[in-house]
Amino acid sequence: MDINILAFGIVKEFFGGPSIALELQGRLTVAGLKEKLEATYPDLKRLRTYMVAVNDEYAEDELVIRPEDEIAIIPPVSGG
């Protein structure tokens, strides 16, 4: 089953677009997702920091991702 991952800001450039699809196999935590993404998109490690949002909320590393979740990668924000 594929999950859709939204990208914003500079992460769109790393992903080459506003979202990517990722196959969800078995149990995946936010920390596990980050590892997977960093393996495919090593530019993510260049960021000072980045967060994963699950269903419009900043997610802890331990959170387990469910197929129906809305996932987004949040690089350092710069509003205001």
Added chain:
Amino acid sequence: MDINILAFGIVKEFFGGPSIALELQGRLTVAGLKEKLEATYPDLKRLRTYMVAVNDEYAEDELVIRPEDEIAIIPPVSGG
């Protein structure tokens, strides 16, 4: 020689108008002026505090008043 003393806010009510004339005899400091005024207008002592301005500046008690000075009585301000 008379000096003119400007009143503002509630002090106008004490003085019964926007200014009073006071005879300047000999050497008079700001502290001396306050004493004189308080003798004639005891309501001044009801104020939490008040200041004397000489030529648009808050004056220290020791300042000696000259005939040409512009004198004003400044009750607690309440602008803003």
Added chain:
Amino acid sequence: MIDIKILNEPLDTASCIGNATDAACGGTASFIGVVRDKTDGRKVVRLEYECYESMALKELAKIAAHAVESWKINNIVIHHRVGVLNVGDVAVIIAVGAAHRAAAFDACRYAIDTLKITVPIWKKEVFENGEVWVSPHA
């Protein structure tokens, strides 16, 4: 830029903030003081502001000069209204533009706090059944 005025007419919030802001400012902090509808539960009908204008302008200029010396700010606008004001009317506007917002906030707050202590302006509150010269912290 320093812009200080005591006016006998309605103040213009947008133009004060606009004037405090320029292309080198990252942010503008501002404060507006308005006439409240009640004081200690008593209904305010209107306010009358009086000022010792020559001295008030000097004291306002001192506040602006000290703000410019103390914080990295680009512009400070202080407009105070005098005369008869109704509930909801703007009595004072302070707007400070700076490259960084901390300086703008600090200078703006310093300016209004100091204005309320040093600038010779007095307000009389008119109630339905009387009036009183306001004496803060009495």
Added chain:
Amino acid sequence: MIDIKILNEPLDTASCIGNATDAACGGTASFIGVVRDKTDGRKVVRLEYECYESMALKELAKIAAHAVESWKINNIVIHHRVGVLNVGDVAVIIAVGAAHRAAAFDACRYAIDTLKITVPIWKKEVFENGEVWVSPHA
């Protein structure tokens, strides 16, 4: 009253401040953030603001709710603009009305400081010879 908006059009400073002010407010503190003409000496041509709207609105609502819980304030207005902005355009307005000015200042400052840390909005600075996603404190 809490009024939170993300808009794709110019913001209206006067109406935001007016909406934050009511007859029970003694003062309204506000902050406007504008597009600066230079970053590190490089001339900015324009800015492009992007946001994750559903989450940004939630985070803004949290800021407003926390401000209302933490300080005695009557109203808070937060409007943020997105899309293409030019030098001098207003990107964000925060206006807080309160009976006493200290609460208004504290809540306003808290709101802009927190917005810049938690709200998923990003800006790209476009220079004459390139563009860069802004990464504050990088």
